[in-house]
Amino acid sequence: MHSFDLPAPTTTEGLDLIERRPLVGSKRGYAWITEKFSRIVEQKAPFWWWVAVLITGFIASLVPLTLAYQVSTGVGVWGLNNPVFWAWDITNFVFWIGIGHAGTLISAILFLTRQKWRTAVNRSAEAMTIFAVICAGIFPAFHVGRVWFAWWLFPIPNANVIWQNFKSPLLWDVFAVSTYFTVSLIFWYIGLVPDLATIRDRATSKIKKFLYGIFALGWRGSNRQWSHYEKAYLILAGISTPLVLSVHSVVSFDFATSVIPGWHTTIFPPYFVAGAIFGGFAMVLTLLIPCRWIFNLKDVVTDKHIDNMCKIVLLTGTIVGYAYLMELFIALYSGNPFEQWVFLRNRVADPFIFGPLMGVPPAPYWWAYWAMMICNVIAPQFFWFKKIRKNLLAVLIIVMFPNVGMWYERFVIIATSIHRDFVTSSWGYFSPTWVDIGLFVGTIGLFTFLFLLFIKFLPMVTMFEVKAVLPEADPHYDPRAHKKKTGDPLVDSNPQLFGGAH
Numbered sequence: 001m002h003s004f005d006l007p008a009p010t011t012t013e014g015l016d017l018i019e020r021r022p023l024v025g026s027k028r029g030y031a032w033i034t035e036k037f038s039r040i041v042e043q044k045a046p047f048w049w050w051v052a053v054l055i056t057g058f059i060a061s062l063v064p065l066t067l068a069y070q071v072s073t074g075v076g077v078w079g080l081n082n083p084v085f086w087a088w089d090i091t092n093f094v095f096w097i098g099i100g101h102a103g104t105l106i107s108a109i110l111f112l113t114r115q116k117w118r119t120a121v122n123r124s125a126e127a128m129t130i131f132a133v134i135c136a137g138i139f140p141a142f143h144v145g146r147v148w149f150a151w152w153l154f155p156i157p158n159a160n161v162i163w164q165n166f167k168s169p170l171l172w173d174v175f176a177v178s179t180y181f182t183v184s185l186i187f188w189y190i191g192l193v194p195d196l197a198t199i200r201d202r203a204t205s206k207i208k209k210f211l212y213g214i215f216a217l218g219w220r221g222s223n224r225q226w227s228h229y230e231k232a233y234l235i236l237a238g239i240s241t242p243l244v245l246s247v248h249s250v251v252s253f254d255f256a257t258s259v260i261p262g263w264h265t266t267i268f269p270p271y272f273v274a275g276a277i278f279g280g281f282a283m284v285l286t287l288l289i290p291c292r293w294i295f296n297l298k299d300v301v302t303d304k305h306i307d308n309m310c311k312i313v314l315l316t317g318t319i320v321g322y323a324y325l326m327e328l329f330i331a332l333y334s335g336n337p338f339e340q341w342v343f344l345r346n347r348v349a350d351p352f353i354f355g356p357l358m359g360v361p362p363a364p365y366w367w368a369y370w371a372m373m374i375c376n377v378i379a380p381q382f383f384w385f386k387k388i389r390k391n392l393l394a395v396l397i398i399v400m401f402p403n404v405g406m407w408y409e410r411f412v413i414i415a416t417s418i419h420r421d422f423v424t425s426s427w428g429y430f431s432p433t434w435v436d437i438g439l440f441v442g443t444i445g446l447f448t449f450l451f452l453l454f455i456k457f458l459p460m461v462t463m464f465e466v467k468a469v470l471p472e473a474d475p476h477y478d479p480r481a482h483k484k485k486t487g488d489p490l491v492d493s494n495p496q497l498f499g500g501a502h
Helices: 030-042 047-060 062-073 088-099 101-112 116-120 122-143 147-153 169-202 206-215 223-256 268-294 303-334 337-348 354-358 366-384 386-390 392-418 434-457 463-468 479-486
Strands: none
Touching: 030 169, 030 434, 030 463, 047 062, 047 434, 062 122, 062 434, 088 101, 088 122, 088 223, 088 268, 088 392, 088 434, 101 116, 101 122, 101 169, 101 223, 101 268, 116 122, 116 303, 116 463, 122 147, 122 169, 122 268, 122 434, 169 206, 169 223, 169 463, 223 268, 223 392, 268 303, 268 366, 268 392, 303 337, 303 366, 303 386, 303 392, 337 366, 337 392, 366 386, 366 392, 386 392
C-alpha cells in the first residue's frame, strides 16, 4: 500500500505533537508575575544598587563638569583641528543614536508582527532608547559652540527673521531625532500606565500611592480603557515603525549627501540602520543578562529570548559585514583615486599584512579600522553555534565586541575620511583631549545611572503583556486538560516570590 492510500487518523492518540517552548518558564502564573516585579519596586534597594548608583552618579557628574568647562572656555578644548572639525563629538552622537534603535524596534516592529517573545524585554529596551537619545542629544547641542543659541535650530519665528537651511541634513537631524525621542517617550509611557496602576494599588505609603496614582492617569482596567489603550498603542507602533528606518537614515545623510571621499555613498542609509539595530540589540543583551542573573528572572527572560536576540545580532552583524565589504569593493571598482586613497591608504593598510602587500606605509588609523572589522564582523559569527548562544557568559562576552566595534565604526567613518584633505598642507591627526574623554565617559555613566533608577522605581518587565502570553490568557484554556496532558497544573509553586540577588 502506498503512503497516500493510508487512511487519515481520526484522533490524535499516538501522535507526538511538537510544542513551542513556553515564553514563561516553571509554569508561573498571574500572581507570581505581579509579585515578582512589584516587589522589586516596593522593597528597599539592596546594597549593591546603592554602590552602583553612587559610582555611576559620580561618573555622570563628568558631563556637567566638562560641559561647563567647554562652554566657558570654547570648543577648542576638544581635540578638533584643521581638517578634523568633526571627531569624538559626532562619533558619540551617532553611537548613542544607534544604541537607541533596538528599543523601538522591539516594541513597534515586533509588536506589529505579533512576536510574543518581545513582551519580556520590550520595556527595558524602550527605557534604554530614551536614555541613549538623551546622551546623544548632548553632543550636537554643545558642538554648535554657542549653546545658548541652539534653539535657532528649530523653525521658531524670531526678531532677526533668521530661518534655517532646510536643505541641510544637519537640520534634518534635529527634526528626526526630536520626533524619534518624543514618539519613543510617549510609546514607553503609554505601555507603563497599566503597570503603574498595579504599583499604585499595592502601595502602602501615601506618597507612593499619590505619585504612582498621578502617573497612572486614573487607570482602572475597565473594558473601555483597555479598548482605548490598545488603539493608542497600535497607532503609536505604526508611527514608530517608519521612525526606526528613517532616523538613522537621516543621520547617515550627514555624511552621504556630502562630496567628501569616504562619505559620498548611497549605501549609508541601509548600512546605518542595520548597524544601529546590531549595536542596539547587543546593548539590550548587555543590560538584560546581568539583570536576569541579579533578579533571578530566568523564568521570564528565558533562554529562548536570549537565543532570539543572539540570532538578530548575528543577522545584522552579517549585514554590516556585507556593507563593509561592498563599500570597499565599490571604492576599488569605481576607479576614483580619491575613494581608493581613503579606503586603502587611510583605513585598510596595516603594518603587518595589507600595507606591505600594497607597498604603502601603514594608515594612521589602521588600528581603528581592523578593530571595527574584528568586533562587528568576526565576533558575532560565533552565534552560529547553539552551545554558545546557550552559554550566557559567552553571550555577554561576545556582545561586548559589537558595543566597542560600533563606536569604532563611527570613528572610522568620520575621522579617516577627513583627517587628510586634498591639500597635503592641511593634513592632520586627531587625538582626543581630556575633555573629549571625560564627556564620553560621563555619558556612559549617565546612561547606566538612569537605567539603575529605572529598574528600581519602575517595573522592568511589562507585567500585563507577559501575563497575556501565559496559557491562562487563552479564552479556551482548560486547566483540567492541561493537568491531564502534563501531569502538573499551572500554579505558583515557588514560595520565594522576589528571588533576590544571588
